[in-house]
Each structure stands twice: as structure tokens, then as C-alpha cells.
Amino acid sequence: MTQQVKNLKNNILLNFVSENKITYLTGLTFMFLASSIQTLFPKILGNTIDLLKDEAYDRNRILWEIGLMLLISLFTFLFTYIWRMFIIGNARKFECTLREDLYKHFQTLSPEFYTKRKTGDLLAYAINDVLAVRMSLGPAAAQSINGIVICASSIYFMLTSVDFRLTLLTITPIPIVIFLIILIGKKIRLRFGTVQDLFGEISDRIQENIYGIRVVKAYVQEDQEIDKFQVLSSKMLDANIKMVKTSSLLTPIIEGCFSLSFVLSLVFGGHMVLSGQISVGNFVAFNTYLAMIMTPIVSIGRVINFFQRGVASLKRLEEIFRIPPSIFDSEAAIQGNIEGTIEFKNLTFSYPGMKKPALENLNLKIEKGKTIGVIGKTGSGKTTITNLLLKLYNVGPGQLYLDNIDINEYSLESIRNSISLVPQDTFLFSASIKDNIMSFKNIYSDDEIEAATKYSSIYENIANFPSGFDTILGERGVNLSGGQKQRVSIARAVIKNSSILILDDALSAVDSVTETHILNNFRTYRKEKTTLIISHRISAVSDCDEIVLLHNGKIYERGTHQELIEKGGLYDEIYAEQSEKHTEHCRECQ
Template sequence: MKELKHLNKYFKKYWLKLLVGILITIIARIFSLVLPSYVNKSIQAVEDFLSETISLTDAKELLLQYILIIIGTALLSGLFTYWMRQTIINVSRYIEYDLKNEVFDHYQLLSLNFYKKHRIGDLMNRISEDVNEVRMYAGPAIMYGIQTLTLFAFLIPLMFIKAPTLASYTLLPLPILSVLIYQISKVIHKRSTKVQEFLSNLSTFTQESFSGISVIKAYSIEPRINAELRDLANEGKDTSMALARVNAWFFPLMILLIGISNIFVIYIGGRQYINGEIESVGIIAEFILYVNMLTWPVAIVGWLTSIIQRAEASQKRINEFLNFEPSIQNNVIKPSPIHGDIEFKNVTFTYEDTNITALNNVSFKVKAGETVAILGKTGAGKSTILDLVARLYDPTSGEVLVDGVPVQHLNLDSLRGAIGAVPQDAFLFSDTIQNNIRFGNENASFDEIVKVAKQAVVHKNIEGFAKKYDTILGERGITLSGGQKQRVSIARALLKDPKIYLFDDCLSAVDTETEEEILNNLKKVSASKTTLIVSHRVSSAKNADKIIVMDNGKIIQEGTHEELNNMEGYYKELYMNQLSGKES
């Protein structure tokens, strides 16, 4: 159970509720032990009347008294059982809530490299299915475990006090049961881990299939996807059935061994009564009730073992991700003021997952308030520059400085809070258009949202929808066209009103006329902002204060539009090609 030690901090957090729950559980079990002894006394009262030891009136009074005690203790036991569930089960829900938040918060701290190596379906399964398995340990397992221990602690000594020989025979099957449970639990642990791994694979497969449904339909590969799912489902069935077959041994074994105990009670108890070793047949009835009271606790041992083994396997999978140290750490607690000066000093960056060197000894400066365009072929390293400014990655060598300070020495939240980034592949949430734009500034008014939508030249499109700004977008903004998604993302960045704008080819899906209008608006809005524009179009770059041309991770040209257009090279060739294409 070493993996489950991670939950100890939550048990300490809710120790008072747990302590109250445990005390209530013990009290509830103690009250339940009253029933068998008073059943025995009731039978003895009847026997005393039949043997004429007591009168009918006395027998009736005793029976009424015992029945009232039995009913009263049963009601009290039920009441305390209700309170027990309201404390311990509620604590398990609190722990589930806290653990999910812990996992989710940690997910948000992890770097982009982590997400390149792990699938979304697996991440989702660990925060849902695995956490739910752990919750069963943190609540029901504790509750029923305490019940079982309490019953054993009070009931077994009581049985030996009342009839030592009968108790010995009655409890004889229990050691055999414990050995069997130990052996079976080891198998359950291994197979539970396999089941959880399969659920991760299934979540990943279905998530990718639904996200890529347009591609699946376009290529007409539904039969192949169905066949793959069928194979995956069969694998899951085999894995789950392997676990179910082991679990299936528990309850039959419990019932068998409890049945043997009942036989011992009747046979041994009957002989002792005949031989005069026990005074009343009521003790046999009392022990049969004791055995039946032990039936569920003994049976629950197997269930608890299964829960704990599954929780251990799930917590191990959760801990694997919680133990991942984010490669990007916030090294400064105090907020850092950001003005917008950016400098790259001999920066080299190699992607860990592909070992591709995206930047090779790159150096340049951007003054606060300047607009710099970055052009180059696909794979030249343009987007990597923006990622390093936002500190989504740290450079392999060299330094990225903002306001003369290495980004590692700035408060991470302050740095990213001062940046308005618009990626090429715009991501929108399944929410209203208004809330997607407000994502840039949650306190913004509706008038401010409309203003930035007009600046991003998307207002007219939004007004054309039936519900306008309250239109609910599909997953990843599938309701909108590519150009509309890009413009909504631009509006989101404008609403944030940051110190630094990072535009990553965010007008690639927009026609040239709309692009020109947006660029004119951006020029006004970003007049005092540091702006980096990555583009494949000269039209997006020509009005920048400086243009950087990149190839194979190196800067091959640098200057204004006029300067670069007056020299032979990549920029002039690109400009002439795009100009002739526009004229034709």
C-alpha cells in the first residue's frame, strides 16, 4: 500500500470527520451485538416457562422487555449507521474532489513536452476512472473495514466467553479464508492494473476517433475504425473477464466457509446441549446469529481486498504523473513588472522529443513598442521563437531576455500575463462566442467585446448568427470557419490588452482584403505594444519596424521592408512571387 501513502495528507486534513465517523461506526456495531444475546434470553424465557420455573405473566413481561430492547437497539444501530455514512462517505467525496484538483493543477504545470509524449485519453482516464477507484478506498473501504474490525474485536471474545468449544469450531474456517484471500489478492492487483491500462487505451481511441471524425468520414474508413474498436473491445473483455474470474472466487468461498461454520454450530452445539454442556438451546440460536453477523464482514474482507488492490494500482498510475517534475518552473515568487524589451542572445534550441534543432545560435533585439515580423519557410524556427518568449520552453543554450532579465528569472505568471498570444491553429472552447473572447479578460464588458471583435473584423460574421454573441460553439470551435476562428482568437488577444503580442501566422486562413483591414487595425492598437508577427506573407510583414528572415534555424536576413527589397535574397524573391501572384 506504499502508493496509497499519498492520500495521508488528505486523511490528516479531514481527521476530525474521520475520527467522528470511526467512533460512530464502532457504536453502531456495538448496538448490533445486542440482538443475538436477547434472542437467546427470549428463548431461555420460553424454556423457563415451559419448565414452569417462571409464570406466564413473568414470561410475557420478559419477552416484551427483550423485544423492546431488540427494537430499540436496532433503531439506534440504524441511526448510527446513517450518521456513519454521512461522515466517512462524505470524506471520501471531499478527498476525490481534492485529488482531482491536485491532478488537474499538476497537469496545467507540466510542459508541452509532457503532452507530446502522453495521450489525452490516458490523462482523462487517470483523473476520472483512477481517482474514482481511489475514492472507494478512501470511503467505503475504510467504513466497512472499521465495521469488520470492530465486529471481530467485540464478537469473537464474546463468543469464547459464552461457549469456548463452540466458538472454536465456529471460527475454524476463518484462518483458511485469510490464506485464500491473501493469494487471490496478489492476482487481483496485477489484473486490476491491466484493466485500468486498457481503460486508458479505450479513452484515447474514442477521444481521437471523435475528434477526427471529419477525417474518418472524408476517407470513408468507418469500417476500419469499427474493426479496430471491436478488437480493442475484445481485448478489454478478455482483460475484464480475467479479473472477474478471480473476483468470482470470493463470495462462493465465503458462503461455503460460513455454511460450514453454521453446520458446526448446529452439530457441535446440539451435542453439547444433549450432553448438558450448555444450559439452553438459545445459545445455539445466538451463535447462528453470530455466524450470520460474521457472514458479511468475512465476505467483505475479499471485497475490501479487491478495492484496496485496485486503488493501489490506480494511485500508482496517478502518482506516475504527479511525480513528473515540470521542466518549466516558476523560479520567482514576487511579481515581475514587464515593459516589453525582448532580446535573444546566441539562442539554440533542440526539441527533446524529435531531437530537431529548431534554432541555431540566434541573436536579435526588439525594443518595447516595436513591431517585428518573422518570415521563413516551414520548419525555419519561426514559431519556436514565440514559444521561447512565452517560456513554453527554455532554450537549450543561450539566453532569452525580457527587459534585460533572463525569462527564467521572471515571475512566470507575470510574464505570460503580459503576453497576448494568437496561435496559427486557433483553439476555441465549447462555449459562447462572447465567453471565448472574454477568455482574454474575464472582467470585460460586452461593449469592450464588441469593440475588439470589430477590430478583428469578425463582428459582422457574429451578428449574422441567430444567437449572435451567445452562439454556442462546437468542440474546438468547429462551428466557425478557419478564418473566423483565427479572428475570434485575435479579438481575444486584443481584449487582454497585453504588453507583448505574439501572432503566429494567425491570418493564414483570411483573405487578403480582410487581412489588410485587420493589419491596419492591429497597427493602431499595438502602436505602443511589442509585437512579434510570424507569417508566410510579405503583406503581413512589410509595415513592421523590422523584418527577420529565417532558414534552417538561422537568421539569414534582417532589416526593414525597403532594405530587404533592395537586396537580392529570400525576402525579395518571396515579395516578387507574391506580388505577381496577386496581380495575376
């Protein structure tokens, strides 16, 4: 997998060009034809002017010359349209391919990557950076090649058809222009990189504020949030102004140099006309060629701007593509269903960058069909068990087994197809309730969907919505209560009917009556399958076949609810504390 990512990074552009070489060659051919034909126009125009000077001009010859100019214009239009369709069209295809490859790469990266990156930065990669690369590969590259051909052809005709001395004199400023463009272009690239970084920060700030709008309003933080955003916005403005100041130098420098070229042409070329060294037609053709050269040179400022932005963005994208997936299948990975037996053997695990183990010397075997409760205070390692079972993080060999086979020998697809998870941070998509329950897989009948919602005690709520199961949820299910979101998430896990079900503090937002009802349903529905109920509430695990109490990443106590109460240890203390709080809450309700 690491090698695949490396190859992707190194060859994505070359592979795309190779796959589309026919269209690229066709586009380049028509580009050369359009540019070459276009440069014939000034020469014919000059000839026509010289013919008109003669009072006894040949009318048919004049009409022939005019007809040639019309044909040149027609074919220039036609060939330009064709090459733009191929070259610019390919740039659009590459943009799509690059964005898809980036998205695929995001899917392969572990949670560790996302904990170190802001969402706004990732959005900037997928939108702004990909766009900048497309602009450099499409319009910028096309204008560059087209401009080179036009300039080369024009200078050739100026040298051979008019006068080489006048040509050399008038194009003297061009090398100065090119040198200044390269110098300024480097600064543009650096300043555009800064702009992109700040765009990521602004995107992240906006997204964070939208997601947390209830908290912002509840704690009257609107003014503080506005102040923070204004600081970021001011930084973005300053960075853009600096970039504009630099890029704005290009056009006046180019136009100034070409103004000098036209002055030289007017002074020395006019003298040559008056002295009879060149004809009026040649002088007009010469200045037309000079104008044709000026057009691509003037646009070179914008082209360099696009190229430098594209280079800066490509560098940022390459940094992402260089990050290899830390979790991937071995070549001989086992494909197939997992029955549900789980065993931890002396498992010790630390999160990357953390010195203290999240789990230490964990020994636990869960037989197929058993319901196990895992309880503990915050930071005790409960959720880490979920992360390792789903192989969101790598586990050392010989420490975690599924059906008596090392978890590292299974394919990721086999592991995750065999496990249903209801996470403590419930996530719902901006889609219908039905699509959220089905996970967008049209493989479930309406009866199965209805049964899943009844098991999770959300059916009646959904039935009361005006659109029922077709009700569209807001972003992250914002139009549902916390308890409703958890129960929809539970229905999503239930309908999957996996051999292993993990409830990771998935009942924290439901009331005790609903919690009891859901757990009773599970005892019937999950009778032959393995269930892990991870919670900080003893009421959620009290009826489990076995309860494991984690403390500082270790198994501190284990047994049935009654056994742990009779033992009088930490579990009993937590139970007493929660019972007391429940009693006080009931009194307040009365």
C-alpha cells in the first residue's frame, strides 16, 4: 500500500497524460495549426496594403488576398475551438481525477492523521489546491504553448519578411521582461502558499462555529467569535494584498517594455519607410506581428501567476499524498465472516505520541453469543477497545484475536463487515432517515427497516414526522434530539446484523425507561451473537453476562453485577454514587 501511494504521487500526472495522449496530441496539433495559420495574417495584410498603393492594382488579386484573410480567420477560429476542447477539457478531467484520488487517499488514512489536521485545511486541499493545479495545467499551459508558437512564428516572419535589424532592435526589451517575470513569479508562489494556509484556517473557523452554534449562543460567545474571525480575516486580507502588490507589478512592467518596443518601431521603422528600405505594407505587417507578440507576453503575467499558484498547490498536495496509510491489508489477508469470539492477550497499546499506555496487559476472552459490559471512568481505556477491534489503529502481533486468529491476518473489509458500531459521538448524514439507517445501501426491505427502528425504540418518533422515514435530516442530524440521533444510529447498527455489536456509550442521551427497553430488545435480538456494551452508567451493563471494570487502562475488577456488588470494591462505589444521584434526581422531579 505504501508503494502504491508513492507511485500515485509520482505518476498521477504522467499516468493521466499517458492515458489521454491521443487527445493531447490532437489538441497540440490543432494548436500548432491555429497559431501558425494565424501568423500568416499580417503578412497577407501587408501585401494587400502594398497592392492598394498602386493605382493600377489588380482587383482580382486584391479580392484573392481578402479571401485568404477570411479563410485564415475562419480556420483560426475552428482550430482554436478544437484544441481548446481537447486541452482545456483534459484539464477538467485531470481536476476530477486528482480530486477523486485525493478523496480516496483520505479514506485510507487512519484517525491519527485526522487528529493532527484541521477540517478547513483538508477542504482547502480538495477545493482550492486542486483548482489551482487545474488552472496551471489547462489555461496556463495552453496559453504558454500557444504563445510560444505565435511569438516564434511572428519573430521568424519579422526577421525574414521585413528587416532583421529592426526586429532585433524592437525585441530587445523582451529578455528584460522574461527575467523580471521569473523573479516576481517566485515571490507570487511563496505568497500564494501563505494565502492557501490562511484559507484553510478560515474554513476551519467557519465550520467549527456552525457546528458549535448552540454552544456559542448558550455561552453568549458571539462577539468573541466575531473578533476571532476578524483577526483571521484581516490576516487573509494582508496576505492577499501582499500577493496582489507583487502580481500587479507584472502587467505594467510588460506593457511598459512593449511601449518602448512600439516607440522604437515607430521611430526607426518610420525612418526606414521614408527612406524606402521597407514598404508601408511591411511596416504595417511588422507592427501587427509586434502586437501579436505583445498579446501572449502581456498574458504571461497571468500565466506565471497561475503556474506559481499551481506549483505551490501541487507541493501542498504532494505532502498529503506522501503520507502513507498506516493501516492496510497484508497480501495474504483473510476474507470472510467472523463468528464473534474475541480475545485480548496481554494487550498493551499506546496512542501515537503518548507515553502512557491507554491499555496495559489486557487479558479478556469474550465467547461468541455473550454480552459483555465494559465500564470505567473517562480515560480508563473503554473507547480504545473499540478502536482496536475495528483496527482503526495497529495492534502488535499476538495480542488481539478474532475467532482464534490474529486480527492482523484479516482483511479490513472482513473485520469491519463483521462489526457494527454505535459510537458515542453519533454522526448522521444530511439525507433521509431511511438512507441513514440503510447506510445508503439499498439491500434492506421496508419491513427490515421498520423492525430495526422498533428494536431501537425510535419507530414511533419517526412515524410522527410529517415525511416519516423520508424526513431529511439537517447537517449531522441537527433537527433531531440527542436521544433520537443515538437511536437512529442504533437502528443503523441493528439492521446490519453483524456478528459483533459494540455500543460505545451509545445510550448516554436516552432516558432510563428507553434504555431498559432497548437493552431488553437486544437480549432477544442478539441472543446468539456477541455484544459489547461500553458505558459509564452501570444501569446499561448490569444485566450483562460479565462486566469488566477498567481503571487506568487495566482490568481492575470483573464479574457479574451481583458479584461485583458483593465484592464491595470500586464497582460498588460507582454503583452507590450513581444510585444516590438517581435518587436525588427523582426527588427533584417530584
